[in-house]
Amino acid sequence: MSFWDYLVWFFWFYIAISCIWIFITVIIDVFRDRTLNGWAKALWVLFLVFFPFLAAFIYLIARGRSMAERRAGEMRQAQTETNDYIRTVANTASPAAEIEKAKGLLDSGAITPAEYDSIKSKALAAA
The missing domain is CATH 1.10.287 (Helix Hairpins)
Known part of the structure; x- marks a missing residue:
């Protein structure tokens, strides 16, 4: 195995891991989205199972902004909860x-x- 074969193998391994990461992120977002009803979630998951690349691209284009807003909201909520916990612990003497x-x-x-x-x-x- 030459050096270039190793680089090509490494590139495709990177692409595979990146795709899996994107698919998992999209599936997690589908289930965390409270605006989607059960049927819509089921259709997105079926679409992701049978046409993973196309479904992931469509989902990221159509719902990418709300995906980012949900994630930012979750991060703000987690930060607020952490700050509240720290305040309660720090105030107890x-x-x-x-x-x-x-x-x-x-x-x-x-x-x-x-x-x-x-x-x-x-x-x-x-x-």
Whole structure:
């Protein structure tokens, strides 16, 4: 096997993997699309099974923009959920840390003993 045979084999392997990737992406998008009813999804899948290249090209041309919008929406939603989770985790301080911070404020004279007791009871109640 010569070097050029290897390059040709590698090229066709790349093309095959790319086609499989496109077909899987289109099928996943068909099932994630909430605007399509069951019959339309079934027809797209049948079309993709029997005429894969033609169906993939038609789908990408006809529905490519909505495909990109759905993907961008999913990414925005995932980012929002991640940010919300990080905020909830970051805001939870241990009761001991809250009491320690309140004790420092009490020692510095920033709060009164009554306020310290209130903070301490809230921290212990949250635990």
